[in-house]
Amino acid sequence: MLFKNKITTLILLASIVRCIIAFSIGLGNDEVYYLSYAQHLQWNYFDHPPLVAILIRLTTLNLTFTNGFFVRLGSVILAAANTYLMFLIGKKIKDEKTGYITALLYTSSIYTSIISGVFIMPDAPQLFFWILSLYFLTHLITDEESQSKRNQNLLLFGLSVGLCVMSKIHGIFLWIGFGLYVLLYNRKLLLNTYLYLSVLLSLLIISPILFWNIENEFITYTFHSNRVTINQGINPNSFIRELFGGVAYNNPVNYYLLIITLIACWKNKINISINHTRLLLLMSLPLIEILLFVSLFRDTLPHWSGPGYTALLILSSCYLSDIKTNYLLNKSVYYANYLILIVSLIGILALNFYPGTLGNKTEAKLGKGDVTLDMYDWDFFKHEVAKIIQKNKSDGKSKTEFIINNKWFPAAHIDNYIAQPLHLNFLAIGKLEDIHTYHWLNQYRNSIKKGDDAYYITVSNNYSDPNEIYKYDFEKINPPIIIKQFRGGKSVRNMLVYLMEGYKN
Missing domain, CATH: 3.40.50 (Rossmann fold)
Incomplete structure (x- = not known):
C-alpha cells in the first residue's frame, strides 16, 4: 500500500507539472506540423505513420479545441499511463520498491517525461506501445506463467508492436530485440504457433503503411533512407550530437546510473532472473548501438534512440533497489527529478521572458538559430x-x-x-x-x-x-x-x- 500511494502521488504531481508546461508555451514547429496531420486523416504520412494524428483528433475532440494544451493532452495522459506501466514492470521483475524506482527514473528522463510526455510527437504513442510491449514480454518469459497466459501475451505483444510501428517505424526494433532473444536464448518458442500468429498480427496492423507507400511510390522510405544512407567519410559532429544528446535527453544523472548498471550487469551483480536481464539488454542496446553507428556517417537525432533507454531504466532500478549503503546512489533518483524540474522551470521562463533573442541579432536574420x-x-x-x-x-x-x-x-x-x-x-x-x-x-x-x-x-x-x-x-x-x-x-x-x-x- 505504501508504494501504491507513492506511485499515485508521483503520477499526479508529474502530470500537474506537465500540464503547466503544456499550457505555458506554444506549439513547436514539429508539433504544429503534426496538428496539420490531423486535419485530414490518412493511413500514412510523408514523414510518419498515423497514430499521432489520431491521438490529436481524440484529445481535441475532433479538432474542436486546437490550443496547445488540448493538442498535447494525449502526451500527458500517456506519460501518466507509462509511469504506472513502468512501476508494474519493475514490480513484476523484482518487487514494488523496484517498480517505484523505475517510475522515478522514468519521470526524471527528459525524453520520456518532457519530449514524449508533454510535446505532441509520434514518440508519445510510440513510447506507450513500446512500454506496453515490454510489459507483455516480462510476463511472457516468467516461469510461473501458464502456457495459455504465455500464448495470450505473445498475441498481445504482436498487437502492441503493430500499434507501436503505426506510431513510428522505430517500433520494428521491438521484434528485432525479441527475435534475438528467441534465437539466442529460447529457441523452443520457434515451435510455438502463437509466435508466428503474433508476427502476422503485427504485419496485419502495419499493412496500411505498405499500401499507402505503394500508392505513393514508397516516398516515405525514399525520404528517410536519404536521411540515414551511409556515405563515405566520418561525421564526428553527428556522432557527438547523438552520444551527448543521449546523455542530455535521458538526464545526466540517469545516464551515469545506466553506465554503472551496465558495469554491474557485466559483473553479474544484478539480482534478477537471467532471462529478464537478457531481455532488457536486447530490447535496448540494438537500437542505441545501431543509431550510434549510423551517426558516424549521417545526421541522426538523439530522441530516435529514446525508447531503447526505457529497458535500461528498468534494469537500473533492479540494481539500485538492492543498494543500501551508498547514500548518493540511493538519493540519485530524487536528484534526477529535482534536476528535470529545475530545467523545466528555467525553460518556461527563458522562452516567455528572455529579453530579445538567443540567436542572430541582425535585422535580416533576426532570431535565426533561436x-x-x-x-x-x-x-x-x-x-x-x-x-x-x-x-x-x-x-x-x-x-x-x-x-x-x-x-x-x-x-x-x-x-x-x-x-x-x-x-x-x-x-x-x-x-x-x-x-x-x-x-x-x-x-x-x-x-x-x-x-x-x-x-x-x-x-x-x-x-x-x-x-x-x-x-x-x-x-x-x-x-x-x-x-x-x-x-x-x-x-x-x-x-x-x-x-x-x-x-x-
Missing part, C-alpha cells in the same frame, strides 16, 4: 496580419484571402496560428521535400487560380525570399510589410508579409 522562437507567441502575428489584409481590402488593393508558403516550417505555424483562425485559405507551394504532407493536404483545400493574388508570409529566423521562389509564378511581388515582435522589451523576430499579384498558373 529554437525558443518556435514556441513563442505566434498568436501575436494573427492580429497583425489581419490588420494588413483588412487594410488592403479597404484600400481596394487586393481582396485575396490566400496565404502561401514554400516549406513545412514555418508553413504549419502560419496555417494553424494565422490562416485557420482568420478563416483564410492556405496552401504550401514548393518542392515535395520542402512541403512534406502539405502535398496531400493541398488537394483538400481551395486551389489558387490564374489571376489570383496571394500573400506570402515568412519570418526572419527562417527567411525565404519569394522573389527567388515565385518570380515566374506571379506578375508582381510587392515589397514586404514588416511586423516586429518583441520579448522582454527587445526585438526578437520579424514577420514579412508580401502581397503577390496575378498568379500565372
Whole structure:
C-alpha cells in the first residue's frame, strides 16, 4: 500500500507539472506540423505513420479545441499511463520498491517525461506501445506463467508492436530485440504457433503503411533512407550530437546510473532472473548501438534512440533497489527529478521572458538559430496580419484571402496560428521535400487560380525570399510589410508579409 500511494502521488504531481508546461508555451514547429496531420486523416504520412494524428483528433475532440494544451493532452495522459506501466514492470521483475524506482527514473528522463510526455510527437504513442510491449514480454518469459497466459501475451505483444510501428517505424526494433532473444536464448518458442500468429498480427496492423507507400511510390522510405544512407567519410559532429544528446535527453544523472548498471550487469551483480536481464539488454542496446553507428556517417537525432533507454531504466532500478549503503546512489533518483524540474522551470521562463533573442541579432536574420522562437507567441502575428489584409481590402488593393508558403516550417505555424483562425485559405507551394504532407493536404483545400493574388508570409529566423521562389509564378511581388515582435522589451523576430499579384498558373 505504501508504494501504491507513492506511485499515485508521483503520477499526479508529474502530470500537474506537465500540464503547466503544456499550457505555458506554444506549439513547436514539429508539433504544429503534426496538428496539420490531423486535419485530414490518412493511413500514412510523408514523414510518419498515423497514430499521432489520431491521438490529436481524440484529445481535441475532433479538432474542436486546437490550443496547445488540448493538442498535447494525449502526451500527458500517456506519460501518466507509462509511469504506472513502468512501476508494474519493475514490480513484476523484482518487487514494488523496484517498480517505484523505475517510475522515478522514468519521470526524471527528459525524453520520456518532457519530449514524449508533454510535446505532441509520434514518440508519445510510440513510447506507450513500446512500454506496453515490454510489459507483455516480462510476463511472457516468467516461469510461473501458464502456457495459455504465455500464448495470450505473445498475441498481445504482436498487437502492441503493430500499434507501436503505426506510431513510428522505430517500433520494428521491438521484434528485432525479441527475435534475438528467441534465437539466442529460447529457441523452443520457434515451435510455438502463437509466435508466428503474433508476427502476422503485427504485419496485419502495419499493412496500411505498405499500401499507402505503394500508392505513393514508397516516398516515405525514399525520404528517410536519404536521411540515414551511409556515405563515405566520418561525421564526428553527428556522432557527438547523438552520444551527448543521449546523455542530455535521458538526464545526466540517469545516464551515469545506466553506465554503472551496465558495469554491474557485466559483473553479474544484478539480482534478477537471467532471462529478464537478457531481455532488457536486447530490447535496448540494438537500437542505441545501431543509431550510434549510423551517426558516424549521417545526421541522426538523439530522441530516435529514446525508447531503447526505457529497458535500461528498468534494469537500473533492479540494481539500485538492492543498494543500501551508498547514500548518493540511493538519493540519485530524487536528484534526477529535482534536476528535470529545475530545467523545466528555467525553460518556461527563458522562452516567455528572455529579453530579445538567443540567436542572430541582425535585422535580416533576426532570431535565426533561436529554437525558443518556435514556441513563442505566434498568436501575436494573427492580429497583425489581419490588420494588413483588412487594410488592403479597404484600400481596394487586393481582396485575396490566400496565404502561401514554400516549406513545412514555418508553413504549419502560419496555417494553424494565422490562416485557420482568420478563416483564410492556405496552401504550401514548393518542392515535395520542402512541403512534406502539405502535398496531400493541398488537394483538400481551395486551389489558387490564374489571376489570383496571394500573400506570402515568412519570418526572419527562417527567411525565404519569394522573389527567388515565385518570380515566374506571379506578375508582381510587392515589397514586404514588416511586423516586429518583441520579448522582454527587445526585438526578437520579424514577420514579412508580401502581397503577390496575378498568379500565372
